Amino acid sequence: MVDHLFREEAGKMTAILIRLFGLGNAELADDIVQETFITAMKKWPLKGVPENPSAWLMKVAKNKALNVVKRERMIREKSSSIPGINKDEAAIDNMFDQQEVKDTQLSMLFTCCYPEIKEREQLILILKILGGFSNAEIGSALLIEPEAVKKAFYRARVKIKNHYTELPELNREETQRRADTVLKAIYLLFNEGYKTSFADDLINADLCYTALRLAHLMTSITLEDSGRTHALLALMYFQSARFPARSGEQAEVLDLKDQDRSKWNRDLINKGFNHLMKSRNSKELSRYHLESTIASAHVQARSFAETDWKLICSCYKKLMMVEPSALIELNYVVALSYLYGAEFGLKKIESIEDSEIKAKQYFLWAAKAEMNVRLGRFGLAKSYYQVACDHAQSSFDKNYLRRKMEECDLNNLSQN
Amino acid sequence: MLLLFDNEDAYKQMSPEDYQEEIEAHGKWIEELGGHFDTGEALEFPSKTVRGEEKIVTDGPFLETKELVGGFYIINAESLEHAAELAKGCPTLRLGGNIEIREVMAM
Numbered sequence: 001m002v003d004h005l006f007r008e009e010a011g012k013m014t015a016i017l018i019r020l021f022g023l024g025n026a027e028l029a030d031d032i033v034q035e036t037f038i039t040a041m042k043k044w045p046l047k048g049v050p051e052n053p054s055a056w057l058m059k060v061a062k063n064k065a066l067n068v069v070k071r072e073r074m075i076r077e078k079s080s081s082i083p084g085i086n087k088d089e090a091a092i093d094n095m096f097d098q099q100e101v102k103d104t105q106l107s108m109l110f111t112c113c114y115p116e117i118k119e120r121e122q123l124i125l126i127l128k129i130l131g132g133f134s135n136a137e138i139g140s141a142l143l144i145e146p147e148a149v150k151k152a153f154y155r156a157r158v159k160i161k162n163h164y165t166e167l168p169e170l171n172r173e174e175t176q177r178r179a180d181t182v183l184k185a186i187y188l189l190f191n192e193g194y195k196t197s198f199a200d201d202l203i204n205a206d207l208c209y210t211a212l213r214l215a216h217l218m219t220s221i222t223l224e225d226s227g228r229t230h231a232l233l234a235l236m237y238f239q240s241a242r243f244p245a246r247s248g249e250q251a252e253v254l255d256l257k258d259q260d261r262s263k264w265n266r267d268l269i270n271k272g273f274n275h276l277m278k279s280r281n282s283k284e285l286s287r288y289h290l291e292s293t294i295a296s297a298h299v300q301a302r303s304f305a306e307t308d309w310k311l312i313c314s315c316y317k318k319l320m321m322v323e324p325s326a327l328i329e330l331n332y333v334v335a336l337s338y339l340y341g342a343e344f345g346l347k348k349i350e351s352i353e354d355s356e357i358k359a360k361q362y363f364l365w366a367a368k369a370e371m372n373v374r375l376g377r378f379g380l381a382k383s384y385y386q387v388a389c390d391h392a393q394s395s396f397d398k399n400y401l402r403r404k405m406e407e408c409d410l411n412n413l414s415q416n
Numbered sequence: 417m418l419l420l421f422d423n424e425d426a427y428k429q430m431s432p433e434d435y436q437e438e439i440e441a442h443g444k445w446i447e448e449l450g451g452h453f454d455t456g457e458a459l460e461f462p463s464k465t466v467r468g469e470e471k472i473v474t475d476g477p478f479l480e481t482k483e484l485v486g487g488f489y490i491i492n493a494e495s496l497e498h499a500a501e502l503a504k505g506c507p508t509l510r511l512g513g514n515i516e517i518r519e520v521m522a523m
C-alpha cells in the first residue's frame with residue numbers, strides 16, 4: 001500500500017459524506033469512515049489488498065451511506081436533518097464518482113475557508129473534513145487539547161451552516177479572492193507541520209503532506225492567477241526537500257548551515273523548480289513567489305557559503321512591500337548580515353521594534369545572539385540566547401536554545 | 417482454529433494511519449505463518465442468537481460479553497501448545513484482543 005493512503009482516503013470519504021449528510025451530521029460521516037476502515041482491516045489481510053484499494057474503500061463507504069439514507073428515509077422522511085435524504089441511489093452513486101470526488105473536495109476546501117471563520121478554525125476544519133485527521137491528532141499537531149479541537153470544530157460548523165448550501169457557486173472574481181484565503185490556509189497548514197516535523201513526529205509531517213495534496217487539488221481549477229498556486233507548491237516542495245537533513249543524530253535541530261546538503265531530496269527539489277517555472281505566468285509577485293524564490297536560492301547553493309544572499313536580500317526587500325511584518329523584516333536583516341557582515345546586521349536589527357514581533361520575540365534575541373557568535377563574542381551571545389530562551393514557549397525551542405548556550409560556553413573556553 | 421475476540425473499543429480510537437499499519441501488520445503475520453496458515457474469515461457485526469427449544473431469536477451474542485468474535489483463522493499446528501505459540505504473533509493482541517484456540521476434530 002502507498003504511504004498515507006488511508007489518511008488521503010479518509011479525507012476524500014469525509015468530504016463526500018459531509019456533503020451528503022450535512023456539516024451538522026459530521027459524526028455520522030466519521031462513523032462511516034471508521035466502519036469502512038475496520039472492514040478493510042479485517043478483510044484485506046485474509047483476502048489480500050484489493051487491486052484498487054481506493055475504489056474498494058469508496059464502494060464500501062458508499063454502501064454504508066446508502067444504508068443510512070434508506071434507514072433515515074424510513075424513520076423520518078420529512079424531519080430529517082440530512083440534506084441528501086431526497087437524493088436517489090443514482091445521484092448518491094454519482095457523488096462517489098472520481099471527478100465528482102475532486103469537485104467535492106474543492107468545494108469543501110472553499111467552504112472551510114469562509115471569510116467569517118478564523119484562520120485557526122479553518123485549519124481545524126480542513127484537517128477534519130479534508131485531511132482525515134482525528135481530534136487527538138489535530139490537537140497534538142496544533143498543540144491544543146482534543147476537547148478544544150472539538151469545540152472549535154463545532155463553533156466553525158455553526159458559522160458555516162448559514163452559508164453552506166450546495167457547492168459554492170462563485171463568479172470569476174470571487175473565486176480568485178476566495179482562492180487567496182484557501183492558499184493562505186494551505187500555507188499555514190504547511191507551516192504548522194514544518195515547524196515541528198522532525199524524524200519521529202509523523203503527524204506533523206502528515207500536515208505538510210496534506211498541504212501539498214490540497215495545493216495540487218487547487219491547480220485543477222481555473223484561476224485568474226494560477227501562478228500563485230504553483231509558487232506555493234514550489235515553496236512547499238523546497239522546504240519538504242530539506243526535511244531529512246533538519247535533525248542530527250540525537251534528533252536535535254540543525255541550523256541550515258550545519259545541514260548535510262547531500263541528504264536533501266533531489267526529487268522534491270526538481271518538483272519545486274518545475275512549479276517555480278509555472279509560477280512565472282503571474283502578472284504580479286505574491287508572497288509565495290518571493291518566498292519560493294528565497295527557498296530556491298537555498299536549495300541551489302552547494303554549501304552555506306555559496307548561498308546567493310544578494311538574491312535572497314532582494315526578495316526580502318520586495319516581500320517587505322507585499323507583506324510587511326516585523327518577522328519578515330527580521331529575516332531580511334539576518335539575510336543582510338550574511339551579505340554585509342554581522343556587525344551591519346546588529347546595527348540594522350536595532351530598528352526592529354520587538355513589541356511588534358510579539359509571540360516570536362525569541363527569534364529576535366536568537367538572531368542577535370547568532371550574530372554575536374559570528375563576531376566571536378560568545379559571552380554576550382550566551383546572554384542573548386538566555387533572553388531568547390525566556391521568551392520561547394515550547395520545550396522544543398527551549399532545548400534548541402539551551403544547546404546553543406552550551407556551544408557558547410564551549411567556544412568561550414577554547415577562546416581563553 | 418484461532419477465534420479472534422477483538423477489542424472493539426480500541427478500534428474506535430484508531431486514526432486512519434493506525435488502520436493502515438494494522439493491515440500491514442496482519443499481512444506480515446500471515447506471511448510469517450507461511451505454510452502454517454490455512455484460511456480465515458472476517459465476521460460482520462451485529463449478530464443474532466437463537467436460544468433453546470423455544471427458538472427465541474435475540475439480537476447480540478449468546479453470552480453477555482463486550483468481546484465478540486470478529487473473525488477466525490484456521491492454521492496448521494503440531495499441537496495446541498504449538499498453535500498457542502503461533503497465535504502469540506497475531507497483531508490483534510496488541511490492541512487488547514484475545515484469541516481462543518480450539519482444535520478442529522480430526523474425524
